[in-house]
Amino acid sequence: MTEHQKGPAVAEMTHITSPAEVDEILRSTDIAADLHNRDSFPLLGGSVLTLTRTEHLQRRRLEARLFARDALHISEQSVLLPAVKRRLAARTALRTDPVDPVGDDLLVFSRMVLVEMTARLIGLDGVEDDEQLELLYSCAERFGEAASVEWALTDHGEIMAAGLAASDEFVERWFASSYRRRRELLESGAELPVDLLSLLLAHAKELDEDEVRREAIFFLLASSSTTTHAVPHIASELFAWLENHPDDAAKLGDVGFIRQVVNEGLRMHPPVPSLLRRSLRDVTLSTGRHIAEGECLALDLDAAVRVVEVSGEDPAVFNPYRPMSTGAHPYGFSFGGGPHTCLGRPLATSTSKTNPDEAASGSIVVFMLELMAAGMRLDPRTPPPRRRADTVADRFESFPVIFTAL
Ligand code: HEM
Structure with missing residues (x-):
């Protein structure tokens, strides 16, 4: 595991805004992903996003098995x-x-269903009833x-202490027993379930229990x-779009339209506001920009x-019919690029370029289709959704909705 490195705050790093430079930096194996080598290191150090070169490639290849098309469909x-x-x-x-009307908070709803899906992907036993899910x-x-x-405007030490306390709970309630059960299955020669813990136990024997725990937390x-x-950003843009394009209400059950x-x-609202990098050596980009060894970007x-x-x-206007430039993804840079490109992208969404007969549409697409079929609207009884003030990331605090078709 690399050492915990201090560095400048995000606002003081070299900011890269040119798409060509972002793309070149993401692809460079001389510039490492740095997000979890900083303040979040005690919780996430050693997880796949912190690895470089061969070690990273091996871990990534192994974990890619979890995202095979059949597995996504089942999920x-x-x-x-x-x-x-x-x-x-x-x-x-x-x-x-x-x-x-039936109401809910879309933030809570999304996290609850995603947590359940990811618990299966990781292989956490016992997350079966609502109490465990909560x-x-x-x-x-x-x-x-x-x-x-890194983007929080409140005390970083307190946030990390809460994260580490959550890690202890995670181990005690689900991780330790799930890990032990799979290790026993492996030792007895029985068949293992298809999940992250089984994969790492069977094929990444160099990792100890603590390292597997960090990976599981990273996945969650x-x-x-x-x-x-x-x-909530996607829903908010869709509601505004429908106000100005009422004819598109007829397409809310159309997987192609919802995918767009x-x-x-996602293109308009990258959930990770900026990707943090640290240069492993002096690098000169094809634009002529010089990046010094150790420089944080x-x-x-x-x-x-x-x-x-x-x-x-x-480019700053939401348009689901947007024709993208050749080579650009419909979701822009939201899943990163290069060696650390999001492994879970096919689990989150699909692209119109992929085969329309493909088995999986992506969990966000499936989720939005279900919610729109249930008649999701902003809740007119409550004040409009609020943005968070405790982080520089563009996030909602709450997003109350109603379901008019239930
Ligand atoms: C809207 C949904 C998602 C977005 C926007 C997203 C975004 C990203 C981004 C930007 C990165 C690269 C970070 C960097 O280079 O610094 C990343 C990496 C990663 N994501 Fe996602 N992600 C999403 C969903 C998922 C899901 C559902 C999973 C499944 C467990 C997942 C697993 C991963 C993993 C394992 C990596 C690390 C890959 C590596 O280091 O090689 N993500 N994600």
Whole structure:
């Protein structure tokens, strides 16, 4: 594991806004991902995003097995969809008067279903009832805050202490027993379930239990926090779009349209505001920019995608029909690029370039289709959704919605 490195605050790093430079830096093996080598190191040091070169490639290749097409399909159909339907039914059951609309907070809803899906992916036993889910949700929330500590405007030490306390709870409630059960299965020669813990136990024997725990925590937050922050932005853009394009209401059940909405929403609102990098040696980019060994960089994804060369006309305006420039992704830079490109991207969303017959649409696409089929609208009874004031990341504090078709 690399050492915990101190460095300048994000605001004092060299900010890179040019898409060409962002792309070149992301692809460079001489410039390392640095986010979890800083304040969040005690919780996430040694996880895949902190690794470099061969060690990184080996871990990544192994974990990519979790995202095989069949596995994604099972995850969407057998875990995510039932979880969404169960939550909608539970919210409906809370209604005391049948004329009252069914309501929920979209932030809470997203995190609850994502936590359940990711618990399966990791291989956490015992997360089966709502009480366990609520407890894991609470851990995931604290892990998410710790992972984004670099952008927090409040005390970083307190945020990390809460994340580490959540880690102890995580180990005690689910991780230690799930890890032990798989180790015993492995030792007895029995078949292992397909999940992260089994993969690491069987094929990454050099990792000790503590290192596997860090990886499991990274997976939990990498999946649930990003999606939780993305979904309200996507919904907010879609509601505004429908006001000005009412004819598109007829397309809310169309997977192709919703996929474009999701990808365009992700393009406009990268859940990770900037990607942090540290140069391993002196590098000169093809633009002529010189980066010194040890220099810390913040790759501004928001700025890099809001340029005509990448996104086409009116790059700062939401448009699900946007024709992208050749080579650009419909979701812009939101899943990063180069060796650390998000491994979970196919679990989150699909692209219109992929085969339309593909088995998995992406959890955010499936989630949005279900919510729109349930008649999701902003809750007119409450004040509009609030943005958070305790972080420089563009995140919602709450996002109250109602379901008019329930
Ligand atoms: C909206 C959803 C998501 C967004 C926007 C997102 C974004 C990102 C970004 C930007 C990175 C690269 C970070 C960097 O280079 O510094 C990343 C890495 C990663 N993401 Fe995601 N992510 C999402 C969902 C998921 C899901 C569902 C998973 C599944 C568990 C996941 C697993 C990972 C992993 C394992 C990495 C590390 C890859 C590596 O270091 O090689 N992500 N993600």
